[in-house]
Amino acid sequence: MYDVIIIGGGATGSGIALDASLRGLKVLLVEAHDFAEGTSSRSTKLAHGGVRYLEAAVKHLDKSQYALVKEGLLERFKILKNAPHLSGKLSLITPLYQYFEIPYIYSGLILYDLLSGRYSIGKSKFLPPQKTIKEAPSVKKANLKGSVKYYDGRFNDARMVIALLKSAQKLGAKLKNHTEFKEFIFENGKITGIKAYDKIKKETLTFKAKCVINATGPFSDFIRKKADPDIEEIMRPSRGIHIVIEKKYLPTNNGLLIPKTDDGRVVFILPYKDKCLVGTTDVEAKTEIHPKVTDEEIEYLLRQVNRYFDTDLKKENILSSFAGIRPLVNKNPNAPTAKLTREHIIEKLPCNLVTITGGKWTTYRRMAEETVDFIVKNFDFQKPLKKCLTNNYRVFGSENYEKTKKLIDFSNPLEKHLFSLYGDQCIEIINSIQKPDFISEKYFITKKELLYTLKNEWVKKPLDFIVRRTQIALIDRKEAKNMLQKTTEIMGEFLGWDENEIYEEYTEALEILNGDI
Known part of the structure; x- marks a missing residue:
């Protein structure tokens, strides 16, 4: 009971x-x-108060939106404090191309800072065009009037x-x-x-x-x-998609916020696992566990990026894409999601x-x-x-964060990878590795890491590990498929699958990787 x-x-x-x-x-x-x-597992990976909610609160004198932002900023601080191995501060730049946008956006982000109060994680500031280009080299330079730099939180969902x-x-x-x-x-x-x-x-x-x-x-x-x-x-669910591209197309360690899009939403371009995560869209959708990524939504995101940056991104440049369903409460049936x-x-x-x-x-x-x-x-x-x-309350993996951080050799990409996912538990995996048996040498995924998750993290299907424990499928679908055979064989040996079960698990996982994860 x-x-x-x-x-x-x-x-x-x-x-x-x-x-x-x-x-x-x-x-x-x-x-x-x-x-x-x-x-x-399909969010924009931001711990944030919600810049667009603040704009709605001010424009429409909406107390509920204001309260939502204030609550989000407080909870952002708690995520960063209680899960430091999975979260951190992120600087974001908003490029501006009209002079009237400067006071409008800047004052809004100053208000965002003020609402943070003692839980602020950084002060917003205006960057003139040359400093903007230095911090975001691929931003469109024609008619650039400057940018506003502000701070929010990031985390591994x-x-x-x-x-x-x-x-x-x-x-x-x-x-x-x-x-x-x-x-x-x-x-x-x-x-x-x-x-x-x-x-x-x-x-x-x-x-x-x-x-x-x-x-x-x-x-x-x-x-x-x-x-x-x-x-x-x-409920009134809506679908949001993200696409992932190589960082070389948008070479910056800052996040970027596109403030004006075709449907009035903001679009983020964020550094994530040495890649760029671009999202998100907003369309009404049916509820499903693996929602579809549509060509229209992909074209929408590519159009926004190409409008604001000196790039010519095409669909073939996309490493991976994924969609999530937002659980929106239907308080206003006539409003768009x-x-x-x-x-x-x-x-x-x-x-x-x-x-x-x-x-x-x-x-x-x-x-x-x-x-x-x-x-x-x-x-x-x-x-x-x-x-x-x-x-x-410090969550699992962050309880001995500071002590463990001193033991990690951050010049070693394998140790850096393991610490970023497992925090203070990574020592157990590191100590078990004599010579790395790589499942993915590209992303430093080893057999010992998979065995750790099988023993400790409820991994029962190949994609539990490839999509969610390591997120490789979210950032690089091709490499996820390359990992699948070895992942399935190791799991089969550990879990006692016979040859038919190994084949069935591999086939089922591959079908998902070839479609919508």
Whole structure:
């Protein structure tokens, strides 16, 4: 018997698992696919308050947008403080081509700084044209009036989910990926548990709990309708895509923000794993685990980049692309999705199902805190519980960050790679490597790293490792395919697969890599 069952193993679900476990609750989390397989591994990798939300707040005197930005900036600070091995400060440059844009953009970013208050991570400043070109050499020089440089946070989204779940596991939480929720168990009209199907062991499981939380993001309505088929839908999902290109096309260590695009959104060009990550789009979409990357959206992003930079990027220059579904709450049915806010809601149905949905990655911790506060208030757990402890809680891998950092040889790309993903746990992998047996020499991925994730990080499918634990498929689809055969064979040996199982796992993974990951 659990106190809490969480359905959904993304940012929100993993945050709730940690918060609830820290307070002394007995927690089970089930995820139908791999942890962070959906939206939570497909973000822009920014921990930010939301520059475009601030513009909307000022333009329309929108208090909710203002509050969202302020909350995001506070939570940005906490991500950087509590997960230093997975996050850091990033400078971003916004090139400007009209004189009137300078005071408008500059004053907006100064306000962004002011809202950060004592949690500021850097002051915005104006750069004249020559300094702009020095910091962003590929920016279009014709009619360039200068730029504004500001600071935000960056982080590794998929690895952050694993760090949160490893932290929760240390506290006793039970965590099951590739375990699909099937139906609720009812007693006297109230939900008292769930039935789920373990897709690896091919068995149906039954779990009982005092409280069940739906933290499935874009899939929230699907779960809600399992509890009450007649309930009104609350989600309005939108799809955002990203493309990845070689850094040589946009050679800078700064991020770049394109402030004016065809649909009024901002587009970011960000350094990520020695590549450039470009995104994102915004179109209404159906909810699916592997959303499609369309040619139209790719052309849209290429058009924005080529408009602002001295490049002639074409589709063949793209190393990889991926799409995610935003869990937007449908508070304004007539507005385009680009205009919907990233607010979250918490709901309790008469049958006792609790749903948390909406929001964005940066505010995952706050969303989790509010959800656990909510269930503590609305359910009788009959035990003294601690208050929220996640404000200052160093996540798994960052607990001995400073000490471990002194032991790393950053001139060694293998050690640098392992530290960036595993933090203080990387020493275990480094010490196990006598002579590297590379799965990908290009990205310093070794057999020992794969074995570590198999033993410690719930890796059960080849793409769990290639797409999410290492993110190679997100930045270089060709190399991901090159890694697949050896990855599958090592996993087969470790997990006891026969030749048919190895072939089936390889074929299934290759089909996904050839399509939409």
